[in-house]
Amino acid sequence: MxxxxxxxxxxxxxxxxxxxxxNIPIFPQYYHFNDGIIYGEEKELDINxxxxxxxxxxxxxxxxxxxxxxxxxxxxxxxxxxxxxxIMASSECSGSYNTVLMESRELLEDYPEARIHVVDSYLETxxxxxxxxxxxxxxxxxxxxxxxxxxxxxKKKDCNLLFMVNDLKYLVRGGRLNVVSGAVGTLLRIKPIxxxxxxxxxxxxxxxxxxxxxxxxxxxxxxxxxDRELVVVLHTVNPAEAEEFAQTLRTELGIEPxxxxxxxxxxxxxxxxxxxxxxxxxxxx
Numbered sequence: 073m074x075x076x077x078x079x080x081x082x083x084x085x086x087x088x089x090x091x092x093x094x095n096i097p098i099f100p101q102y103y104h105f106n107d108g109i110i111y112g113e114e115k116e117l118d119i120n121x122x123x124x125x126x127x128x129x130x131x132x133x134x135x136x137x138x139x140x141x142x143x144x145x146x147x148x149x150x151x152x153x154x155x156x157x158x159i160m161a162s163s164e165c166s167g168s169y170n171t172v173l174m175e176s177r178e179l180l181e182d183y184p185e186a187r188i189h190v191v192d193s194y195l196e197t198x199x200x201x202x203x204x205x206x207x208x209x210x211x212x213x214x215x216x217x218x219x220x221x222x223x224x225x226x227k228k229k230d231c232n233l234l235f236m237v238n239d240l241k242y243l244v245r246g247g248r249l250n251v252v253s254g255a256v257g258t259l260l261r262i263k264p265i266x267x268x269x270x271x272x273x274x275x276x277x278x279x280x281x282x283x284x285x286x287x288x289x290x291x292x293x294x295x296x297x298x299d300r301e302l303v304v305v306l307h308t309v310n311p312a313e314a315e316e317f318a319q320t321l322r323t324e325l326g327i328e329p330x331x332x333x334x335x336x337x338x339x340x341x342x343x344x345x346x347x348x349x350x351x352x353x354x355x356x357x
Contacts, residue, residue, distance in 0.1 A: 076155035076187070076217045078207045079145070081137065081168055082112075083161035083338055084193065084200035085306070087331040094208050097145055099158075101168060101338045102135040111337070113141070122337050123309045123345040126242070132341035137168040143175045146188070150179060155187040155217055159204050159224065163192045164271030189221045191228070194271035197339045198306045198351035199231040205330070206302070206353075227353060230299075234276060234292060235306065235349020236263050236285045242344035243273065265289060266349075273342075286317065289350060290324055298327070302353040305332045310346045317348060 079097045080086060091098060102112035105125060111117045112135075126132060149156055158176070163169035169192050176188040193200040203224050210220045237243060243266075263285040267276040277292070279285040303321065307314035314332050321327045335347060 073216070074153060074155050074185075074187070076157060076211070076220075077149050078204060078211060078220075079149070079156055079158045080204045081158075081160040081166075081172070081200075082336055083166060083168070083196060084159055084204055085197040085333060085336055085339065086201035086204040087304075087333050090205065090208075090331070096204065096208060097149070099137045099142055099145060099160075099168065099172065101137055101166075103132050103337050103341055104135070105130050105132055110135070117337070119334065119337065119340075120309055123340065126341070127345055132337070134338045134341050136166050137171045139171050139175055142172050143179065146172075146175060146179055150183045150186050157189050157191065157207060157217065157220055157224070159191045159193060159200065159207060161196050161200050162194045162268070162271040164194065165196055165273075187217060189217075191221075191224055192271075193228050193231075195228065195231055195233075195268050196273070197233070197335050198304045198333050199233045199268065199353070200228075201333070202231055202302050202304065202330075202351060202353055203228055230354040230356065231302075231352070232267050232354075233306065233349050233351040234265050234267055234289045235343075235347060236265055236279075236282065236289075237343050238282075238346035239344050240264075242342055265292075286320070286348070290320060293321075293325060293350060293352065296352070297355045297357075299353045299355050300327050301330065303327050303329050304351045305329050306335055306347070306349050306351055307332070308335045308340050308343060308345050308347040310348055313346075313348055317350075321350070 100113040104110045160169040173190045264275045265277045305318045318329045
């Protein structure tokens with residue numbers, strides 16, 4: 073039976089140290105400011121410099137996967153005799169899922185003996201990264217291609233995140249949040265808790281102030297039947313507060329987060345600096 077490999081979109085945000093240790097190929101996406109310099113693959117911008125530019129009023133623009141790069145990366149694996157499970161961020165937020173799906177269909181015409189399954193996670197950032205982790209750990213245990221596909225497709229319905237942003241303007245500007253909701257939230261200093269709903273970012277609960285929002289995230293997590301092995305704290309250039317929040321999860325919920333993970337710049341263009349939240353998987357009912 074043919075072996076297989078797990079691949080993923082950069083916007084799934086699996087922990088970089090895990091990706092490196094497990095040799096998981098990641099499809100790059102790209103970002104740029106108005107100076108015309110494109111970052112995201114061969115050229116990277118220091119993450120702190122990137123968010124300083126956002127704070128100073130520059131607008132960052134995100135770009136999806138490059139079809140030629142996707143085809144090259146997938147074909148490299150097929151030429152090794154490997155089948156592919158590709159886990160992608162939500163098709164509702166990016167065209168990259170469709171790019172990978174289209175390239176996979178064309179490649180299967182040239183490699184009819186191969187199998188490629190492209191997963192639309194309907195998630196953004198770290199909860200999708202949890203699916204990458206689940207798939208890779210199953211592979212390491214010797215699970216077959218079909219079983220991994222089945223579990224990931226089922227488990228994505230139980231993965232989500234609760235998070236807050238420091239300023240709603242980034243979500244509004246990027247089209248991720250209604251303009252009126254964003255303006256009202258900013259004026260009233262409301263810190264909405266956000267989550268993924270049908271592949272899109274949506275309000276979960278309105279809170280007045282950051283401390284209330286953090287306390288309410290912990291409260292909501294307490295009410296959920298969580299898979300305690302699959303919890304991650306996420307943030308944007310906010311490591312001290314993220315570690316403090318991770319300690320709160322340890323103290324109040326008895327959960328040791330799998331990672332404390334920094335959101336990548338493409339997602340960061342939409343959530344802005346000082347985002348903080350928790351990604352998780354719930355246990356089946």
